[in-house]
Amino acid sequence: MTRIHLSDSDEAFDCAPGDTILRAALRAGVGMSYSCNVGSCGNCRFELIEGAVHHLRADPPAWTEKDRQRNRWLGCQATPDAECRVKFRRDPSAVLPPRPQARQGTLVARRKLSRDISEFDIRVDGTADFLPGQYALLQLPGVAGPRVYSMSNLPGGTLWQFQIKRVPGGAATTALFDRMTPGDGIGVDGPYGLAYLRTDAPRDMVLLAGGSGLSPMVSIARAALAAPQLAGRQVHFFFGGRGPADLEAANVLAGLDPARLQLVCAASDPGLTSGWTGETGFIHTVADRQLGDRLADCEIYFAGPPAMALAIQTGLRARGVPQAQVHFDEFY
Numbered sequence: 051m052t053r054i055h056l057s058d059s060d061e062a063f064d065c066a067p068g069d070t071i072l073r074a075a076l077r078a079g080v081g082m083s084y085s086c087n088v089g090s091c092g093n094c095r096f097e098l099i100e101g102a103v104h105h106l107r108a109d110p111p112a113w114t115e116k117d118r119q120r121n122r123w124l125g126c127q128a129t130p131d132a133e134c135r136v137k138f139r140r141d142p143s144a145v146l147p148p149r150p151q152a153r154q155g156t157l158v159a160r161r162k163l164s165r166d167i168s169e170f171d172i173r174v175d176g177t178a179d180f181l182p183g184q185y186a187l188l189q190l191p192g193v194a195g196p197r198v199y200s201m202s203n204l205p206g207g208t209l210w211q212f213q214i215k216r217v218p219g220g221a222a223t224t225a226l227f228d229r230m231t232p233g234d235g236i237g238v239d240g241p242y243g244l245a246y247l248r249t250d251a252p253r254d255m256v257l258l259a260g261g262s263g264l265s266p267m268v269s270i271a272r273a274a275l276a277a278p279q280l281a282g283r284q285v286h287f288f289f290g291g292r293g294p295a296d297l298e299a300a301n302v303l304a305g306l307d308p309a310r311l312q313l314v315c316a317a318s319d320p321g322l323t324s325g326w327t328g329e330t331g332f333i334h335t336v337a338d339r340q341l342g343d344r345l346a347d348c349e350i351y352f353a354g355p356p357a358m359a360l361a362i363q364t365g366l367r368a369r370g371v372p373q374a375q376v377h378f379d380e381f382y
Contacts, residue, residue: 052130056080057099057137065130069152070106071096072125073239077149083141087126087187087242088198089113091380094125094138101134106195144244148179152239157232158209163299164291166216167262169202170226171209174238180205182247182273183266183351185379186240188212190225196239197222198381200266200353202302204273210238213299215262245377246270249277251349253375254284256341258362260333260354264289264299270351275307286341286348287313290333290358293322314340334362338369345369351377 051064054071063078065071072094075082084094089110098121105113105127113124125138155174162168172188180186180201187196203211216223230236247270255274259267271287274280291297297315316329316336329336333354338345346369352362359378366376 053133054130055100055133055135057097057135069129070126071103071123071128071130071134071136073150073152075125076145076242077151079145079149081141081144082125082138083144084126084242085244085380086198087185088196088381089124089127092124093380095122096125096128096136096138097122098128099135099137101136102131103128103134104131105129146181146241146244146246148241150240150242152237155210155236155238157230157234157236159232160226163213163302164297165295167213167264167296167299168216168227169211169213169302171211172236172238173209178203178205178207178210180210180241181243182269183245183377184241184243185266186210186212186238186242188222189237189239190222190230191234191236192229193221193225196237198242199262200243200269201241202265202268204269204276210240213262213265213268213302243379245351245353245379247273247277247351248349248377249273249279251375253347253349254286255280256286256288256337256345256348256350258288258290258333258337258350258352258354258358260290260358261296263353263355263358264302266353267351268302271303271306271311275310283310285311286337287311288316288333288337289313290316290318290336290354292319293317294326294328295322297328332358332361334358334365338365343369346371346375349375349377353378356381 055062065074085091092112155172158171185200199212202213257267317323
């Protein structure tokens, strides 16, 4: 264990070998801002006052030349080489129950949902304890570095379930889809993420999902319909893909309360929509077209590719949606 001291107080926490300063802080209940956990968003920057660290990724996208000059590092990538003193602005909202843990899991099953999305069941000792909408870091055999995937199921059972999209040539999804079989071990570190279901929000919900962004939105939808605090709230679920074959994954929502869940699927690629009778276009434009100014009266959650995330944020600002009602984790 390496001791990490906070520059503005007498508080300190321990960082286990191979762990990062961000993850060690969250495990210890110390609020450090973050979002992506993979070096892309830059929310977890800190200043190194004393000691030595190195990044797990040699050149993470959010680490700028200005950061280097000012001795600023990324908490999600920095692991200590010696006892350290660090400086960052505390963020109590980043500390949630349950605190993240690193555990060993076992792949139990895999189900195909669409041409390139499958749902994977992983069993970890103890109860699957997370908030709907959160994610975990999966460490796969033979793959360097963890990968971020969101849970699709409800918490409280014995399984962590993940809906994962195959990335052509991707090391992680090649391992998951082509090499791994039930019984293989997988490291599971979590839960993480701040785009979780707010059961105290007194508004109807809009869920926007693109591609594998379906996974956390499915978890939120399932939980929202089951939560007594949200009884009577409507859930507007928008799911987008390039063509009808991509949208088959939405069948996982079958059986949920049709009186409260309104599902809209949209295909965005004109070359793939022959015979398709549903909505067409990008999912954020479909949602805007259907709900318009009503969006400002809703609690909004979204997950999907970076371009989609940026377009959604732009559209919601134009509709005057308060930022406090918009929930997403930044993956770029």
